[in-house]
Amino acid sequence: MNLSYWELKHWFAQVDFTIVGSGIVGLHCALALRERFPHSKILILEKGILPQGASTKNAGFACFGSLSEILDDLKSHSEEEVIQLIQKRWSGLQLLRKNLGDEAIDFKPYGGYELFLKSDEPSYNDCLQRLPFINDILKPIFRNEVFSKEVDRFDFSGIQEYLIFNPYEAQIDTGKMMQALLKKAIANDILILNQVEVTAFQEKSDGVMVTANDFSFATRNLLFATNGFAAELTNNQVKPARAQVLITNPIPDLDIKGTFHLEQGYYYFRNIDNRILLGGGRNLDFEGETTTEFAQTELIQQRLEALLKEVILPKTEYTIAHRWSGIMGMGSCKRPIVEQLSTHVYCGVRLGGMGVAIGSLIGQELADLVK
Known part of the structure; x- marks a missing residue:
């Protein structure tokens, strides 16, 4: 480990919340945690130069499902489940617009x-x-x-x-949306480190030991917002x-x-x-x-x-x-997975190709799991 005293002290000491993934879910989760815990130390780790996955790579559709897609969903989900999914997507879009403003996301x-x-x-x-x-x-x-x-x-x-x-x-401009989210996170004293890949974690009685790149550090809570990459560390479906x-x-x-x-x-x-x-x-x-x-x-x-x-x-x-x-x-079910995996570990994943619509809401729900 080639970290200096200053790096250890200011980035990796006394971390309250470590979020894996700096996409739509991860950033909204961090902002929601900041509202609930204004004096906490929040760290986001991102394995890419930019948010990996789909947050900066999607088509910028502010949608909740075409007619044929909804009818197709009814073949594998109950009517109530499909309605709930569409409600979540619609609510998520309104939350995104409220949090960032229409001009910022074009x-x-x-x-x-x-x-x-x-x-x-x-x-x-x-x-x-x-x-x-x-x-x-x-x-x-x-x-x-x-x-x-x-x-x-x-x-x-x-x-x-x-x-x-x-x-x-x-429609929105995906790049503008993510830039606005990143700026808001930084303005709210949320630390974001890129090209840091979490490779393992071990839960302790008072928190989690996280291994990333060639070093390890302790965090009180660990939250996964890695969506398509979730199965690599969380064993989720x-x-x-x-x-x-x-x-x-x-x-x-x-x-x-x-x-x-x-x-x-x-x-x-x-x-x-x-x-x-x-x-x-x-x-x-x-x-x-x-x-x-x-x-x-x-x-x-x-x-x-x-x-x-x-x-x-x-x-x-x-x-x-x-x-x-x-x-x-x-996954076989389009309902997102937002759950507590263990005492100090949580995840908000499986967005079903609807990250723009539902990501902000899932980030909020993920933050709400933390007691």
Whole structure:
């Protein structure tokens, strides 16, 4: 261990709360702990240069589920569970906006759309038929109808006649959101250390001994907010799920505005800075995309490019500027795991691909577990 006296004294001595992960959940957890324990020492450890996982890599959708995704969830969850999930996502979005402000996250309420390919007629007809039912069960949350039919005005190609419109969906700038969260955490005397990877921990009677990189230190409480990476240390039923994304160079006179979904949310795209950002495709290879490796695959990138060329921008010239991937946390159940693992250890993980919507609320709930 090559730490100085000063480093030990000011960063790693008498730590009250150590949070693993500086993403949406971890930062909101730290801010909530600061409110409850104003004089405590709070330390966040992040293994990446920037928040790893999905917090700085997501598509910036302020959404709570497309119509076909909600109907798909009803196949594996009860109606009450699905309603509770949507309520949490909606409440989480309001909390995010309240905590940071719409300007800081570049919140744009353009609405969301779901489109259906010509080959996806069974799902399309099912959604149209069951649309009134979903509106009915969501009315207690939104006090109004959420989904409606709209004729395509974006000049997409190879799709069914109607889009499904959701006026409650919006888009944000993911980078601005995370910068605002980091600034707020630092302003609240929360210590954040990057490129520090927690590799083990051992609970003691009065706290936890944490091993990170080549040193160890004691903390009174340890909180995991690592989502897709949670299974590595907590043994939770969380599976990593890679999401691949691409973005075009700026397109003159781009007339597409909003957030868009296809195929139960497995594909998604939006406008940003006169570009199209498009991601998804893990349904093409669930096993291969159950990984914590940041990479792109030819199979999925080819499908994304085909959708871009044949469906989204069939009459527009464009070039692709950049590609990346993020790691989400999934499971057989979409309900997040927020629980106390032992006397001094807690976790808030498995956000089910809805980190923007639900991350702030899960961070709050994680902090609330601490007595």
